[in-house]
Amino acid sequence: MSQTDLWLKACEKIPGGVNSPVRAFGGVGGTPIFISRAQGPFIYDIEDREYIDLVLSFGPMILGHNPSVVTEALEKQLKKGLSFGACTGAEVLLADRILSMVQGMDLVRLVNSGTEATMSAVRVARGFTGRDKIVKFKGCYHGHGDSFLIQAGSGALTHGVPSSLGVTQGVAKDTLVASYNHLEEVEVLFEKHSHEIAAVIVEPVAGNMGVVTPAKGFLEGLRRLCDASGAVLIFDEVMTGFRLARGGASELFAVKPDMMTLGKIVGGGLPLAAYAGRREIMEMVSPLGGVYQAGTLSGNPMATAAGLAQLDLLEQEKPWAELALQGSRLAQGLRDAAATARVPVQVNQIGSMITVFFSDKPVIDTETAMAANASTFARFFHGMLERGIYLPPSQYESAFISTMHNDIILNQIIEKASEVFSIIGK
Numbered sequence: 001m002s003q004t005d006l007w008l009k010a011c012e013k014i015p016g017g018v019n020s021p022v023r024a025f026g027g028v029g030g031t032p033i034f035i036s037r038a039q040g041p042f043i044y045d046i047e048d049r050e051y052i053d054l055v056l057s058f059g060p061m062i063l064g065h066n067p068s069v070v071t072e073a074l075e076k077q078l079k080k081g082l083s084f085g086a087c088t089g090a091e092v093l094l095a096d097r098i099l100s101m102v103q104g105m106d107l108v109r110l111v112n113s114g115t116e117a118t119m120s121a122v123r124v125a126r127g128f129t130g131r132d133k134i135v136k137f138k139g140c141y142h143g144h145g146d147s148f149l150i151q152a153g154s155g156a157l158t159h160g161v162p163s164s165l166g167v168t169q170g171v172a173k174d175t176l177v178a179s180y181n182h183l184e185e186v187e188v189l190f191e192k193h194s195h196e197i198a199a200v201i202v203e204p205v206a207g208n209m210g211v212v213t214p215a216k217g218f219l220e221g222l223r224r225l226c227d228a229s230g231a232v233l234i235f236d237e238v239m240t241g242f243r244l245a246r247g248g249a250s251e252l253f254a255v256k257p258d259m260m261t262l263g264k265i266v267g268g269g270l271p272l273a274a275y276a277g278r279r280e281i282m283e284m285v286s287p288l289g290g291v292y293q294a295g296t297l298s299g300n301p302m303a304t305a306a307g308l309a310q311l312d313l314l315e316q317e318k319p320w321a322e323l324a325l326q327g328s329r330l331a332q333g334l335r336d337a338a339a340t341a342r343v344p345v346q347v348n349q350i351g352s353m354i355t356v357f358f359s360d361k362p363v364i365d366t367e368t369a370m371a372a373n374a375s376t377f378a379r380f381f382h383g384m385l386e387r388g389i390y391l392p393p394s395q396y397e398s399a400f401i402s403t404m405h406n407d408i409i410l411n412q413i414i415e416k417a418s419e420v421f422s423i424i425g426k
């Protein structure tokens with residue numbers, strides 16, 4: 001089937017043609033490309049057109065596609081069986097590996113997706129504190145659990161209203177929303193609801209409104225407010241964990257959360273995620289404590305093998321400093337190319353996460369992110385796609401690089417971006 005036929009068929013059989021909304025190219029227009037395979041820094045469509053991949057499965061593939069350490073571990077496991085629903089040695093090794101890499105976490109539970117990790121972490125925090133409300137930030141994404149699909153109503157300081165149909169008012173009233181990087185709004189929420197707030201959940205570096213880094217003192221301020229009220233501080237490191245540093249953003253910014261959620265990289269490209277926390281909090285989890293959480297495929301042998309192989313290699317090679325160097329090289333190259341073409345951009349980059357915002361104002365929170373020109377981004381996206389560079393199909397996503405994105409690859413990206421910027425600048 002051709003791409004067009006596949007897309008028509010997909011739209012007949014799958015809601016919107018996709019199994020996850022951003023894949024539908026709604027943010028950039030046009031129709032998605034269908035992928036047949038990927039290797040290293042490249043991804044190939046079903047007509048075998050090659051693209052340099054800056055999506056990397058939205059984060060997991062930090063070693064590039066199909067790293068042999070991971071595929072060999074999977075081949076080995078393949079011969080032994082796919083799923084047992086019983087204890088395995090690899091689960092223990094992976095738990096140990098995770099806890100040795102992130103800081104301040106005593107116990108970890110494996111689950112199947114980032115969504116499951118954040119949903120479970122919040123339930124545990126509620127069980128631990130005996131409180132109902134959570135604080136989240138506009139523009140931060142924590143998966144599709146009901147509690148997280150809430151935006152601010154009239155002003156950020158009111159009770160939330162659902163931003164998805166099917167989320168009940170009952171759930172919405174327990175989600176309080178503040179603006180990312182605006183500590184003063186969180187202070188107001190704590191003044192009003194100090195003894196009702198079970199948890200603050202935050203992306204320590206925001207990646208789901210495009211890349212936005214935490215303002216000086218923001219994460220420290222959240223730590224202080226949670227300490228003062230007894231609320232649980234949850235860092236959602238599903239994107240940043242094992243990507244920004246060995247111990248994620250928490251290590252990079254030297255702020256210790258009480259709980260942490262992990263996903264994406266931890267599964268090596270297979271469906272695996274995790275939530276971790278301090279001992280007294282995690283001892284609330286069933287069968288030790290009264291907070292129920294379970295999963296038929298949790299700790300699945302194939303996923304565990306892939307995750308363990310990927311983390312083992314990261315631990316051996318410690319590529320984070322090199323990735324950050326490559327990230328800043330790419331960011332500077334894109335800034336220079338845009339300046340030459342007189343296209344106003346803000347290139348937000350930290351480590352191997354990067355977003356090109358089409359804006360003349362620094363992007364520091366949801367408002368400034370939303371002020372960027374999404375239709376110019378759409379032109380940039382399609383110009384790059386035509387030239388063989390596959391970017392995330394939305395202004396509000398992070399692009400990623402892997403250890404396979406060497407200087408030659410980065411130069412190609414910058415060269416193609418120069419061409420596209422110069423068309424946009426005309």
Ligand SMILES: *Cc1c(COP(=O)(O)O)cnc(C)c1O
Pocket residue numbers: 112113114115116118141142143144203207208236237238239263264273
């Ligand atoms: C991707 C992501 C999630 C959701 O993970 P899924 O595996 O897609 O359910 C949650 N939080 C953050 C920060 C993410 O980037």
